[in-house]
Amino acid sequence: xxxxxxxxxxxxxxxxxxxxxxxxxxxxxxxxxRLYGSLNRYNFEMExxxxxxxxxxxLCIDFYRHHKKEKFVDIDVVAALPAPxxxxxxxxxxxxxxxxxxxxxxxxxxxxxxxxVILRDIQGYSYDEIAAVLSAPLGTVKSRINRGRLELxxxxxxxREAGELGGTA
Amino acid sequence: xNCKQVQDLLPEFVDRQLKxxxxxxxETHLKACSECETLLTIYRQNMQLLGSFPEVEPPPDxxxxxxxxxxxxxxxxxxxxxxxxxxxxxLLPAVSALLILLLGPAFLQMNTVPSRSANKYIHRAWSYSxxxxxxxxxxxxxxxxFKNIFMLILDRRVEKxxxxxxxYRKQKNDQQSSQTSYITCDGNGSHQGAINHVLHES
Numbered sequence: 001x002x003x004x005x006x007x008x009x010x011x012x013x014x015x016x017x018x019x020x021x022x023x024x025x026x027x028x029x030x031x032x033x034r035l036y037g038s039l040n041r042y043n044f045e046m047e048x049x050x051x052x053x054x055x056x057x058x059l060c061i062d063f064y065r066h067h068k069k070e071k072f073v074d075i076d077v078v079a080a081l082p083a084p085x086x087x088x089x090x091x092x093x094x095x096x097x098x099x100x101x102x103x104x105x106x107x108x109x110x111x112x113x114x115x116x117v118i119l120r121d122i123q124g125y126s127y128d129e130i131a132a133v134l135s136a137p138l139g140t141v142k143s144r145i146n147r148g149r150l151e152l153x154x155x156x157x158x159x160r161e162a163g164e165l166g167g168t169a
Numbered sequence: 170x171n172c173k174q175v176q177d178l179l180p181e182f183v184d185r186q187l188k189x190x191x192x193x194x195x196e197t198h199l200k201a202c203s204e205c206e207t208l209l210t211i212y213r214q215n216m217q218l219l220g221s222f223p224e225v226e227p228p229p230d231x232x233x234x235x236x237x238x239x240x241x242x243x244x245x246x247x248x249x250x251x252x253x254x255x256x257x258x259x260l261l262p263a264v265s266a267l268l269i270l271l272l273g274p275a276f277l278q279m280n281t282v283p284s285r286s287a288n289k290y291i292h293r294a295w296s297y298s299x300x301x302x303x304x305x306x307x308x309x310x311x312x313x314x315f316k317n318i319f320m321l322i323l324d325r326r327v328e329k330x331x332x333x334x335x336x337y338r339k340q341k342n343d344q345q346s347s348q349t350s351y352i353t354c355d356g357n358g359s360h361q362g363a364i365n366h367v368l369h370e371s
Contacts (some may be wrong), residue, residue, distance in 0.1 A: 003236065025231060121216065122219050150179060151214065
């Protein structure tokens with residue numbers, strides 16, 4: 001069954017994009033509803049998961065642009081699936097804090113850059129697949145990913161410096 | 170090379186895609202500039218963190234919710250249900266009643282019988298609504314009654330409204346009776362309940 005097979009992938013993409021469990025659930029439902037209503041328009045030249053992701057991407061971006069006034073920077077901490085390596089609780093906590101910080105940084109990126117970085121660095125899609133999902137040329141995709149990564153690094157560096165300054169003051 | 174130029178080239182530098190002509194300049198700058206070196210370290214850490222981003226578990230009832238939603242009728246009714254958050258059996262009479270409440274007094278206030286064309290449009294609208302909602306949740310009979318009452322009011326035959334309501338109640342009772350006999354026969358495996366019911370009716 002399509003829903004069972006792909007719900008986790010879509011839900012995770014939505015959660016990574018919005019940082020809210022409730023919103024991710026709502027958007028996942030919308031994605032499958034949209035899919036259900038547009039199966040007759042399925043482009044057979046596209047792999048099904050890629051097409052599904054492009055539907056999810058369009059809905060997420062549309063929703064984000066229509067609700068820009070909402071604050072998206074607070075994230076819900078959702079129970080993650082256990083990590084394959086069994087580190088101690090302290091290391092586990094440190095890693096989850098680092099993930100939370102980077103997730104918050106991601107949510108401050110513009111929608112296009114955020115989606116490109118999520119698809120490439122978290123979801124692990126190839127550049128060609130991302131170009132198909134985003135319906136954008138390869139050059140644009142690479143540029144968005146690079147800009148997104150760089151902005152994220154700058155943001156976290158500034159945050160770290162501000163933290164250090166706050167600590168010394 | 171200045172910091173801005175070097176920082177803009179960092180993604181290509183990390184991906185080992187940087188052109189040879191820039192490579193030496195970037196490496197020299199990174200050795201001398203602590204700020205750009207820190208940025209590079211954070212950039213690399215980020216890549217590692219994003220690569221190990223934890224997968225989260227969707228809510229256990231998510232599939233069920235999606236299946237339930239896809240089984241519902243699409244179109245106008247689904248849209249109403251989604252935004253008003255009311256199920257179809259509540260929406261249908263509510264919408265019909267609202268139409269009567271809004272339009273009925275307006276026509277009565279005009280103190281004239283609606284023109285033939287207005288009449289035609291009302292009939293057409295009702296016919297459309299009946300087609301749209303009629304089959305949903307078995308509300309066809311209710312819609313038809315609403316329409317008849319509405320037309321009686323417009324035609325200034327208010328005395329007939331009572332009669333129309335009586336007809337509706339009678340039809341509904343007949344329907345329930347036939348359903349009861351069917352359920353009794355089928356459900357209990359005994360015909361006694363149905364026989365009693367028929368005897369009682371006769």
